[in-house]
Amino acid sequence: MKETKRLQEIPLAGIRKVFEKAKKLEAQGKKIIHLEIGRPDFDTPAPIKAEAIQALKDGFVHYTSNYGMDELREVVAEKLRQENNLDYGAAEVIITAGASMGIAAAILGLVEVGDEVLIPAPAYPAYRKQVKLAGATPIEVPLELLDDFRINIEELERKYSQNTKMLIINTPHNPTGTLLDSENLKEIAEFVRSRDIMVLSDECYENITFGNNTHHSIAEFPGMKENSVVVNSTSKSFSMTGWRIGFLASSQAVIDSVIKVPQNISICPTSFAQSGAIKAYREGKQLIRGMLEVFAKRKEIVVNTLERIPDFGYVEPGGALYVFPEVTKTGLSSQEFSDYLLEEAGIAVTPGDDFGEAGRGFIRIAFTCCTEDLKEAMVKLEEAVRILN
Numbered sequence: 001m002k003e004t005k006r007l008q009e010i011p012l013a014g015i016r017k018v019f020e021k022a023k024k025l026e027a028q029g030k031k032i033i034h035l036e037i038g039r040p041d042f043d044t045p046a047p048i049k050a051e052a053i054q055a056l057k058d059g060f061v062h063y064t065s066n067y068g069m070d071e072l073r074e075v076v077a078e079k080l081r082q083e084n085n086l087d088y089g090a091a092e093v094i095i096t097a098g099a100s101m102g103i104a105a106a107i108l109g110l111v112e113v114g115d116e117v118l119i120p121a122p123a124y125p126a127y128r129k130q131v132k133l134a135g136a137t138p139i140e141v142p143l144e145l146l147d148d149f150r151i152n153i154e155e156l157e158r159k160y161s162q163n164t165k166m167l168i169i170n171t172p173h174n175p176t177g178t179l180l181d182s183e184n185l186k187e188i189a190e191f192v193r194s195r196d197i198m199v200l201s202d203e204c205y206e207n208i209t210f211g212n213n214t215h216h217s218i219a220e221f222p223g224m225k226e227n228s229v230v231v232n233s234t235s236k237s238f239s240m241t242g243w244r245i246g247f248l249a250s251s252q253a254v255i256d257s258v259i260k261v262p263q264n265i266s267i268c269p270t271s272f273a274q275s276g277a278i279k280a281y282r283e284g285k286q287l288i289r290g291m292l293e294v295f296a297k298r299k300e301i302v303v304n305t306l307e308r309i310p311d312f313g314y315v316e317p318g319g320a321l322y323v324f325p326e327v328t329k330t331g332l333s334s335q336e337f338s339d340y341l342l343e344e345a346g347i348a349v350t351p352g353d354d355f356g357e358a359g360r361g362f363i364r365i366a367f368t369c370c371t372e373d374l375k376e377a378m379v380k381l382e383e384a385v386r387i388l389n
């Protein structure tokens, strides 16, 4: 079998190497604490599960509309109005198989072969891979630790060219945990509108924020509906990664066009999972309070440890499930440091360069294992860095 050129362009994720090494060590009987997994470790709240179970019992097992269930589209439009100050009608929402299908629909639907897509990076790796699959060119716009990983407009301007078609932003951010504030979003909105490009805004960590940080969407700004595609999902917000339900919201013209992507690839999202998602968007916020408190505590545990390691630079995350410290002062590369942690301390993390060139010299710590294991891992991490010195 000869792999297609298209797939040769997108190597398997480096995280797989960590995962495979970790599995080997586990097979030898070694305890590995997994801080590389990018998903909540909680069960989906019971009332959401009950809704999907009932739908199955009721025989709700056939295709739904390509756009998703009308009731769910209504509920999502209402959620966008109430929680996000965004004015979309149900007809301007497509229910997708996770945020992933929304991202694919936006990229395949709006980016031509040969176009360029600006991706502030480090970034969720699927963005650049999906852009390549679409025959377009991902252009990294570096995010700097010293800048608190905010998007620098001058950098955007430097990387912009006549071929730029889209900018992809993500807030709260994987892997840095940064939340884009209104001021930064406003500047980005001006940049996007003045050049008449599209912004794809991935807001899938929206519910996971810490302290006084609140999530804002770039689509809030005047006139941005025409220039933005908002994607979101139940995956992280309600611990429903396996359910594969998300949504895309945009102007009617975009919806009418990009629907052809999910229509011809996945037809529709899973019917009974959509029933569960209705419950999640109606009542889910009350149901995840406990989970959010645990994530906030775990974030503190990681940050308090990093604070004691002078070799590490980091930014305290405002949301999402990650901290992204710089490890260059240890003298090791991201991969070497990740290997060292795995072999010497039994801790699996993701090398930062998995998230693009700009992640070189960093690691991503996901606080998605149980709190006791996380505490143990942080003691071992501190010790492992001390031994290196």
Ligand SMILES: Cc1ncc(COP(=O)(O)O)c(C=O)c1O
Pocket: 038, 097, 098, 099, 100, 101, 124, 170, 174, 202, 204, 232, 233, 234, 235, 236, 241, 245, 246
């Ligand atoms: C930034 C970001 N976007 C999208 C996804 C995929 O989300 P979904 O499960 O909704 O497809 C992930 C998963 O890790 C992510 O981190």
